[in-house]
Amino acid sequence: MSKFQFPESIISRPVYGTLTSRPGKAHLMIADAEGAEAILDLAVQDAVLMAKSHIIYIPKGTGETYTTKLRALKPAQFYEGPSYEASVQRLRHVLANAHQGLQVYLAGTEGLMGQAQNEAMQAGIPHTSIQTEHRGSVARRMQCVHCKGITEDVMHDPFQCAHCGLHLFVRDHYSRRLAAYQGVRVDAEDHGNIPEPQELYS
Amino acid sequence: MTIQFNEETFRDDYSFYNSDWAIKRFPFPFHEDSYMYSVNMEQHRGGPKGSVYEMRFDVDEHYVSEMKDRELVLADDPLRCQSLPHMTLAGWDLLELIMVSKSEDYPDLFELHRDGNHWRWINKPLGIDDTFTFLDETTLPYGPMEYITRQAQGDFCVLDQRDEMLWMDAGMVTTQADWSLDFDIGMNFFEWHAPVPLAHEMGIFKRALKFLLNVQQGAPARRLNWTMTVNPLLDTSPENYHKWGIQKTTLTPENLGAKQHLRVELQTFFRLPRSNALVFPIRCYLISFQDLVTIPKWGRRLHRVVRDLPVELATYKGFIDNRPMMLDYLSKFDDGLPTSPGVFPDLDTEPPLSG
Numbered sequence: 001m002s003k004f005q006f007p008e009s010i011i012s013r014p015v016y017g018t019l020t021s022r023p024g025k026a027h028l029m030i031a032d033a034e035g036a037e038a039i040l041d042l043a044v045q046d047a048v049l050m051a052k053s054h055i056i057y058i059p060k061g062t063g064e065t066y067t068t069k070l071r072a073l074k075p076a077q078f079y080e081g082p083s084y085e086a087s088v089q090r091l092r093h094v095l096a097n098a099h100q101g102l103q104v105y106l107a108g109t110e111g112l113m114g115q116a117q118n119e120a121m122q123a124g125i126p127h128t129s130i131q132t133e134h135r136g137s138v139a140r141r142m143q144c145v146h147c148k149g150i151t152e153d154v155m156h157d158p159f160q161c162a163h164c165g166l167h168l169f170v171r172d173h174y175s176r177r178l179a180a181y182q183g184v185r186v187d188a189e190d191h192g193n194i195p196e197p198q199e200l201y202s
Numbered sequence: 203m204t205i206q207f208n209e210e211t212f213r214d215d216y217s218f219y220n221s222d223w224a225i226k227r228f229p230f231p232f233h234e235d236s237y238m239y240s241v242n243m244e245q246h247r248g249g250p251k252g253s254v255y256e257m258r259f260d261v262d263e264h265y266v267s268e269m270k271d272r273e274l275v276l277a278d279d280p281l282r283c284q285s286l287p288h289m290t291l292a293g294w295d296l297l298e299l300i301m302v303s304k305s306e307d308y309p310d311l312f313e314l315h316r317d318g319n320h321w322r323w324i325n326k327p328l329g330i331d332d333t334f335t336f337l338d339e340t341t342l343p344y345g346p347m348e349y350i351t352r353q354a355q356g357d358f359c360v361l362d363q364r365d366e367m368l369w370m371d372a373g374m375v376t377t378q379a380d381w382s383l384d385f386d387i388g389m390n391f392f393e394w395h396a397p398v399p400l401a402h403e404m405g406i407f408k409r410a411l412k413f414l415l416n417v418q419q420g421a422p423a424r425r426l427n428w429t430m431t432v433n434p435l436l437d438t439s440p441e442n443y444h445k446w447g448i449q450k451t452t453l454t455p456e457n458l459g460a461k462q463h464l465r466v467e468l469q470t471f472f473r474l475p476r477s478n479a480l481v482f483p484i485r486c487y488l489i490s491f492q493d494l495v496t497i498p499k500w501g502r503r504l505h506r507v508v509r510d511l512p513v514e515l516a517t518y519k520g521f522i523d524n525r526p527m528m529l530d531y532l533s534k535f536d537d538g539l540p541t542s543p544g545v546f547p548d549l550d551t552e553p554p555l556s557g
Binding site: 010011012013143145146148166171172173175176177178182184185188189190191 | 281382384385386387388389392393394395396397402440441442443444447448450451523
């Protein structure tokens, strides 16, 4: 089981649910890594769902673990991509050509769900009507509030910004528009005093 | 009255200062000897003559220098001013509100001449004389919100109202108490306030939202908020926190009176007529402790408020580490005498510090 129970936090921090089959003319599912498990569970709920579904899947280090199973669901369309970035053009195309009645399901890491949600929002789908389910890594997508650079898959607090090199602490304050949490210089009031990084939720 | 504009800076050599006039009209935020969060809204329909509450958009001796500081911040980081695409009409609403208010409230400083949509705007302190077509963006050097808020003190959040909620969808934010417009833009009222401790649990934001959703045209509201800032730095942004955070450690018992500033926000709320957006100007006033304690009532009261403030609030407001030193300083201006109710100095009735 790869479901993690996030501790309660501030209101801007996203809360994830469990994917549920909803009536719709078409279904778009975007998942990475263990997020595939949520799609597999969803398929079990509704036998006719997959015939109207387009799955965009990024294995992200899980290799072939899930792709065979996902293909076996016989979705109307299946795409396996090497990275989220590589899938974005396809995702935008699908969203731009979507009709009313499309259901969007996101599953996997926070970074994947946040970025895909942002694309869907930009295509005019309200974030409140997009379903999400967290699976797998609890790593975060972080924005450095100082240099604005994004550091992907942050597992430790504090961490070093991949762009400007400052050591940042991990806040729970989250921007849907940036699909990122906020990172703030940890030693701003005491330069050089950088606490030992702790693994998130450890 | 004619205002003498200060030549001063809010960075580097920090030559900012308050005249005696500015000290006496400072918006002291504590109406009693203690502080806790409250919605504390009141109508914004004038106030005592000469006070910061009198006009819709207060203009004071810092106007010209504050606008220069804003220009520097924007040159360095244009993301401090953003407007989501659906907010342009609200920007025109805001431009109209500020131009009409300022030209009516300060006719010696600002003039607005309107002939249909053909407008001429004269801003004497900043040396601006522009003619443009109202609602035609191509006739202004910036978008309407940016154009007018480059000429108005304080930050401006322009909030869209939909689904019984307010959304931070546009703003000019260069004098903020440590929050980022670039990060928060697009968030709803509860989300952008998410990091504030205690107030959610107290139901403050639910009540405040209910109030704000119902602010009507022509019936603006206001409230005060406050924090502490070392040095008269307007741009206490998270973006630059890696640069200014260290300044908090430069306080000493000797320099505290001059360096430590009480930072007060006069927050006002106006419904905008065409867009139905709500504009939320956040005007920042700074006063050094040494100037503030020249008003005996304020010296006494500030000591008591800072001393008794819950730890969570002192931490959130960023002065928990400096609180002991601040109290050492302020205690010298608290002789234990009672203070009169309300925020005004009451210089004629409050006794001088007994010694």
